[in-house]
Amino acid sequence: MPGSRERRVRWTALAIIAANVALVVALSLFVRSVHHGPPSLMRFFVFASAFALVGAMPMRLDFSEHHVSFTLTDAVVVIGFFYLGPLWLALTATAGELAPCVMKRLPPLKSVFNLSSRAAGGITAGATFVALNAGRGLGPASWFPAIAGAICWGVLNILPVAAILATAEERRYEQTLSRLIPTTAATTLLGASLGLLVAELLRDGALYAILALPVVLGVWLTNRDATHQRDEHLRVGRLYEATARTAAIHSHLDILAVVANEARSLLTGTAAICCIRDETGRWTGRTSRSTGTGGTRSSDVESILNCAGHDYGNAKSVAVPELFRGLAPDADELVVARSPQGSPAELIVAVFRSSADGRVTASGLGETLSAFAAHGAVIASNVRLLSKVEQSLASQLEANKRKDEFVATVSHELRTPLTVLLGAAQTLLRLDDRVSPGERDRLLHTAVKQGQRLQLLIEDVLLVAAAEHGNLATEMTTVIAARFAEDLLADLPDDLRLRVHLGNTPVDAAFVSDRHRLHQIVMNLVGNAGKYAPEGPIEIVISSSDDEVSIGVVDHGPGIPASDRERVFDRFIQLDQTSTRSQGGTGLGLFICRKLASQLGAALELRATDGGGCTFTVTLPRVSLRRLNDQELAENRPSPTSTDGLLRRPNELMRRPASVLAPAASQP
Amino acid sequence: MTPQLSCLFVDDDPGVRELVALNLSHEGVKVHLAENGFGVEDMVRSLHPDVVILDVMMPGRDGYQVLQALKASESTNKVPVVLLTAKATDAEIWQGWQAGADYYLTKPFNVDQLVHYLRLILTQPETELTAG
Numbered sequence: 001m002p003g004s005r006e007r008r009v010r011w012t013a014l015a016i017i018a019a020n021v022a023l024v025v026a027l028s029l030f031v032r033s034v035h036h037g038p039p040s041l042m043r044f045f046v047f048a049s050a051f052a053l054v055g056a057m058p059m060r061l062d063f064s065e066h067h068v069s070f071t072l073t074d075a076v077v078v079i080g081f082f083y084l085g086p087l088w089l090a091l092t093a094t095a096g097e098l099a100p101c102v103m104k105r106l107p108p109l110k111s112v113f114n115l116s117s118r119a120a121g122g123i124t125a126g127a128t129f130v131a132l133n134a135g136r137g138l139g140p141a142s143w144f145p146a147i148a149g150a151i152c153w154g155v156l157n158i159l160p161v162a163a164i165l166a167t168a169e170e171r172r173y174e175q176t177l178s179r180l181i182p183t184t185a186a187t188t189l190l191g192a193s194l195g196l197l198v199a200e201l202l203r204d205g206a207l208y209a210i211l212a213l214p215v216v217l218g219v220w221l222t223n224r225d226a227t228h229q230r231d232e233h234l235r236v237g238r239l240y241e242a243t244a245r246t247a248a249i250h251s252h253l254d255i256l257a258v259v260a261n262e263a264r265s266l267l268t269g270t271a272a273i274c275c276i277r278d279e280t281g282r283w284t285g286r287t288s289r290s291t292g293t294g295g296t297r298s299s300d301v302e303s304i305l306n307c308a309g310h311d312y313g314n315a316k317s318v319a320v321p322e323l324f325r326g327l328a329p330d331a332d333e334l335v336v337a338r339s340p341q342g343s344p345a346e347l348i349v350a351v352f353r354s355s356a357d358g359r360v361t362a363s364g365l366g367e368t369l370s371a372f373a374a375h376g377a378v379i380a381s382n383v384r385l386l387s388k389v390e391q392s393l394a395s396q397l398e399a400n401k402r403k404d405e406f407v408a409t410v411s412h413e414l415r416t417p418l419t420v421l422l423g424a425a426q427t428l429l430r431l432d433d434r435v436s437p438g439e440r441d442r443l444l445h446t447a448v449k450q451g452q453r454l455q456l457l458i459e460d461v462l463l464v465a466a467a468e469h470g471n472l473a474t475e476m477t478t479v480i481a482a483r484f485a486e487d488l489l490a491d492l493p494d495d496l497r498l499r500v501h502l503g504n505t506p507v508d509a510a511f512v513s514d515r516h517r518l519h520q521i522v523m524n525l526v527g528n529a530g531k532y533a534p535e536g537p538i539e540i541v542i543s544s545s546d547d548e549v550s551i552g553v554v555d556h557g558p559g560i561p562a563s564d565r566e567r568v569f570d571r572f573i574q575l576d577q578t579s580t581r582s583q584g585g586t587g588l589g590l591f592i593c594r595k596l597a598s599q600l601g602a603a604l605e606l607r608a609t610d611g612g613g614c615t616f617t618v619t620l621p622r623v624s625l626r627r628l629n630d631q632e633l634a635e636n637r638p639s640p641t642s643t644d645g646l647l648r649r650p651n652e653l654m655r656r657p658a659s660v661l662a663p664a665a666s667q668p
Numbered sequence: 669m670t671p672q673l674s675c676l677f678v679d680d681d682p683g684v685r686e687l688v689a690l691n692l693s694h695e696g697v698k699v700h701l702a703e704n705g706f707g708v709e710d711m712v713r714s715l716h717p718d719v720v721i722l723d724v725m726m727p728g729r730d731g732y733q734v735l736q737a738l739k740a741s742e743s744t745n746k747v748p749v750v751l752l753t754a755k756a757t758d759a760e761i762w763q764g765w766q767a768g769a770d771y772y773l774t775k776p777f778n779v780d781q782l783v784h785y786l787r788l789i790l791t792q793p794e795t796e797l798t799a800g
Contacts, residue, residue: 434694
């Protein structure tokens, strides 16, 4: 639990503060006897500023891959031994520490922790020096006590830091401490000797101290340069590792989380957000924290976008927007990098961090982040491309499979009527005069009937092919609903016409559609009702609302269970196959109806009729009749029959089987 | 005097049933008809047909299921079975052989060919038995 870890760190810090305060109180009682008396105000300020100054010149030491930041405060402490008593040494050290605490706006707990450590270190070091040196002043005899005092200062500095680090990193205390000891020993010796050098020079007059300045500056500059190079080296190494880790293929959202995670650890931040812009221009993001990754709110993404601005290919450090206080409470710096212009994807990485760890702009971490943002953009676009390719491949395979199935089913469906048609003709030829007149008649009728079925199937398949390719020509005109219904009734085959009842049609209902195609749809629906509900009335109900006209075909047959109601619109779905084959259906009727309806901008739906049966409803957008002109009114008269090539007039397509199926009626 | 040969024809399409019945009865074969795959084994046991002609795609119980049931039973596995089906791709024909068909004819079929095959099957039962 990270929450409990934070709590443990806080309690450790509080305990150390308490111990420091106790130490300061106890030692101040002891050192009263060796009281130096207060220094002059001038001396107090010189030492306090010296502490603040060396505190602002951090240096680093690397020891077996551990990096320790240190300052030359040991030198100032050693000089202080000779000019300040333990109490005032502690006070000046604390005052010097106050400046960075205020300037860096450190959290109160951290400030108090640092201040109390300074006070305890100062007073302990001072007391040690006083006890060992016994007021002998400068000279070789004081060198050992001075170094011993400096060691006390160093020890009191690293013990609490090690405790905090061990708690935060959940390591063993000894392990953390042993890691810190060699570097602390080195810096303490360096600092103490420098301090002694300055103090000895100061004995001969304040100006001599200037001689020590090049040494201090030289040490500082060399260290800074080396630190910079090490940083550079480290940075490239970490970028390389992060790049390698992110190069594996992830899903689209995964890649954002991975990039955010890597960016967070690259910049040693407390949290990070990675945002990407998709093809529609919408930004999405993922958040990375030590506790794991998660989503982002749209306000988060917006805020990150604002921070990034249009600074392509560069990183910058901005103040943390108030919005993210919950996400990164300790952060006082937000480093944002936007992928360079011309990247295959637009990506923004933002890392929340504490500037107390060194500002990013100084250490080149900004460049690291912008390089990583550019890399993230490439990876994210690769992932995006890959998933697009996969999707399109899958949908093509699916479409191909459906087409194969369609072709297979069509070929099977075509074979059956063809078999009977050919078989009847062959039988007539081979049996010749051996068949009775009755058998001959039956065979001929069978052949015609199957030929008819074959024709219907071929028409339907061609229609499906045209509809699937979007090649269906439509001729949209304004249609008056009442007139349309009249045409419909007139075109019904005789046996169906007797069963169909037309409800009251609103006189002013009109819509824009392709009259012939719509006719085809409704005729098909009525035909279906006639087939599947062999008894009872079939109603055509036309109703209108302010913006819609609906044409319903209602039967009172067995109906279709709710679970199958959408399936009936699929290709070659015949819910009860035994009856359909005898009904001569092609299994494409409703599929075509829905295709046509959607082509016309209409909706075709199936509901259950109250009391059982099916209700198919075509819903069309309504138009106002008042806008109709004379020409459109003329078009709404019953139109003469015309054929338009392969895809013939729909009512003809429906009527033809009726006239052929009842040849006895047409032959007197 | 040879006893009259008989055939059981199973197909869900009435047109095909009528056609096969007409042609075979003119050849002097007694034709029994069934319009789906249910109860075919019982019909074979009671009618003792000399050959069974089976459609494959039938609602409820398809020809493969009927064929496997016929071949699995001692009392019916000696009767030669012809699959007569619209399934005409190589893969489908192979599937038919795998299912245990003795003969395989695809729709649309040539009536002369069907009659010729049946004549061969029905007049040479011994050859078939040894071959099977």
